[in-house]
Amino acid sequence: MAQAKARAMTGAPLTLYNSLTRSLETFEPLDPKKGVRVYSCGPTVYNYAHLGNLRAYVFTDTLSRVLTWKGYALTHVINITDVGHLTSDADAGDDKMEAAARKQQQSIWEVAAHYTQAFKDNVAALNIRAPTRWSVATDHIGEMIDFAKRIAPDHCYEIDSGLYFDATTVPDYGRLAGARDDAGEGRIDPVAGKRHAQDFAIWRKSAPGEQRQMEWDSPWGKGAPGWHLECSVMSEKYLGFPFDIHTGGIDHREIHHPNEIAQNQAFCACGTMQPGFTGAHFWMHNNFLVDRTGKMSKSKGGFSTLFALVEAGIHPLAYRLLCLQAHYRSELEFGADHILAALTRLKRLVMAVQTLRDRAELGDAFPAPNEAAIAELDAAISDDLNTPKALTVLEAMLANKKLSVEERLGTLQAFDALLGLTLLELRREDLRLQPLNATLGEHEVRQRVERRRDARAAKDFAASDRLRDELTAAGVDVMDGDPMGWDWQIRLD
Numbered sequence: 001m002a003q004a005k006a007r008a009m010t011g012a013p014l015t016l017y018n019s020l021t022r023s024l025e026t027f028e029p030l031d032p033k034k035g036v037r038v039y040s041c042g043p044t045v046y047n048y049a050h051l052g053n054l055r056a057y058v059f060t061d062t063l064s065r066v067l068t069w070k071g072y073a074l075t076h077v078i079n080i081t082d083v084g085h086l087t088s089d090a091d092a093g094d095d096k097m098e099a100a101a102r103k104q105q106q107s108i109w110e111v112a113a114h115y116t117q118a119f120k121d122n123v124a125a126l127n128i129r130a131p132t133r134w135s136v137a138t139d140h141i142g143e144m145i146d147f148a149k150r151i152a153p154d155h156c157y158e159i160d161s162g163l164y165f166d167a168t169t170v171p172d173y174g175r176l177a178g179a180r181d182d183a184g185e186g187r188i189d190p191v192a193g194k195r196h197a198q199d200f201a202i203w204r205k206s207a208p209g210e211q212r213q214m215e216w217d218s219p220w221g222k223g224a225p226g227w228h229l230e231c232s233v234m235s236e237k238y239l240g241f242p243f244d245i246h247t248g249g250i251d252h253r254e255i256h257h258p259n260e261i262a263q264n265q266a267f268c269a270c271g272t273m274q275p276g277f278t279g280a281h282f283w284m285h286n287n288f289l290v291d292r293t294g295k296m297s298k299s300k301g302g303f304s305t306l307f308a309l310v311e312a313g314i315h316p317l318a319y320r321l322l323c324l325q326a327h328y329r330s331e332l333e334f335g336a337d338h339i340l341a342a343l344t345r346l347k348r349l350v351m352a353v354q355t356l357r358d359r360a361e362l363g364d365a366f367p368a369p370n371e372a373a374i375a376e377l378d379a380a381i382s383d384d385l386n387t388p389k390a391l392t393v394l395e396a397m398l399a400n401k402k403l404s405v406e407e408r409l410g411t412l413q414a415f416d417a418l419l420g421l422t423l424l425e426l427r428r429e430d431l432r433l434q435p436l437n438a439t440l441g442e443h444e445v446r447q448r449v450e451r452r453r454d455a456r457a458a459k460d461f462a463a464s465d466r467l468r469d470e471l472t473a474a475g476v477d478v479m480d481g482d483p484m485g486w487d488w489q490i491r492l493d
């Protein structure tokens with residue numbers, strides 16, 4: 001801890017991109033006594049998280065590791081949305097949870113419990129640190145009603161379908177989104193009786209005759225809270241306004257976060273609107289994971305999960321590395337080639353570390369990290385979390401012959417805490433996962449690869465080709481002369 005504190009004072013200033021000002025700003029905690037307070041919009045647990053969703057949490061994990069590295073005490077809240085998120089972000093359509101429960105013929109609570117656990121399993125597999133608190137939306141309905149009661153008199157109006165927030169009652173509505181283009185407006189479905197297109201539901205009343213599994217009594221009738229309200233309420237409850245950093249995917253910059261900001265303005269100002277007040281100091285957004293069809297999205301279907309990746313035999317940390325290879329504000333493309341290349345890079349790293357370990361003479365503890373390498377890493381991540389640069393610093397450090405083998409391992413320990421790749425623990429064998437649909441076991445693959453090598457050595461090309469075909473049919477690619485000595489890999493289609 002003492003070492004971490006010293007780093008915060010001597011390290012580079014931390015610069016982060018604030019979507020609110022569309023500029024890079026130097027980060028300082030708003031109230032150092034409270035440490036740094038971060039809120040991240042969490043998953044809607046109606047389905048498995050896709051790899052794009054998980055990119056959002058690799059990003060928040062990097063942010064939280066960097067803040068810890070800088071020596072700050074961190075309070076990080078991620079919510080679990082188990083009510084209120086409609087099929088359209090802008091208050092139209094069905095509740096995603098209700099729709100999923102109907103389709104899966106299960107209770108919403110079962111659906112939520114199953115996908116919440118699956119999400120937490122993904123988080124653990126990616127070595128994303130658990131936040132200080134997971135806060136579940138349905139545990140906060142009372143607070144949501146109280147919040148709504150406080151802002152309703154000056155900012156809301158009631159119509160048949162519920163209580164709506166009048167976006168014209170706060171200054172500068174939508175500043176975070178910037179100018180809304182026609183496509184943005186087009187996403188806002190009309191709701192009968194709404195005063196303005198941008199107005200949004202604070203409380204949705206259950207329609208007469210509607211069978212909802214989740215509904216609560218409120219001053220505006222039986223119903224459920226709006227999705228935007230949840231995040232305002234839970235961030236205020238656990239972090240207090242204003243807190244330091246609010247994160248989410250870049251889609252939230254358009255509707256969800258501007259609406260949270262409007263609610264926060266209404267909640268805090270109580271008639272005397274403070275200029276520029278938004279509830280959080282920094283609003284940060286990760287860009288999308290895209291595939292050939294565009295943004296990966298649950299709503300669109302055909303998405304990839306981490307579970308599917310592992311079933312195909314890819315180690316989950318290869319996906320973490322793929323995310324770190326791109327800056328969080330750039331789009332990142334996902335495809336079989338991309339993930340296999342990331343896996344190869346991870347293998348190289350693991351083998352480099354293993355070679356060092358084999359050569360090292362370590363006592364009870366690792367030696368102190370090399371200060372120059374630490375400073376270089378610190379400069380990279382202090383520059384708006386430049387993880388692609390950090391990875392090249394890592395590789396250069398591991399290969400730096402001017403440092404002793406032991407010193408490199410000691411430095412790696414510090415790097416690992418920041419990048420979360422667990423390079424000191426991973427072994428070459430760990431990276432060889434067995435695909436679920438494999439027709440040959442690892443041992444059988446090995447035997448065939450060796451028999452094929454012998455056949456080639458004996459110039460028995462017919463036998464060697466037959467063995468290769470057999471392996472190909474089993475989904476295994478043989479790699480003759482692989483520089484890393486990795487003589488086979490599973491094939492991803």
Ligand SMILES: Nc1ncnc2c1ncn2[C@@H]1O[C@H](COP(=O)(O)OP(=O)(O)OP(=O)(O)O)[C@@H](O)[C@H]1O
Nearest residue numbers: 043044052053056248249287288289296297298299
């Ligand atoms: N393709 C993507 N790339 C990166 N982040 C994403 C992507 N899709 C969603 N996110 C982010 O993932 C987080 C969790 O979102 P959530 O579970 O509410 O997704 P969703 O809106 O139901 O999913 P989808 O948009 O895929 O239908 C949010 O911060 C969201 O902005």
Ligand SMILES: [Zn+2]
Nearest residue numbers: 041042231256
């Ligand atoms: Zn949110």
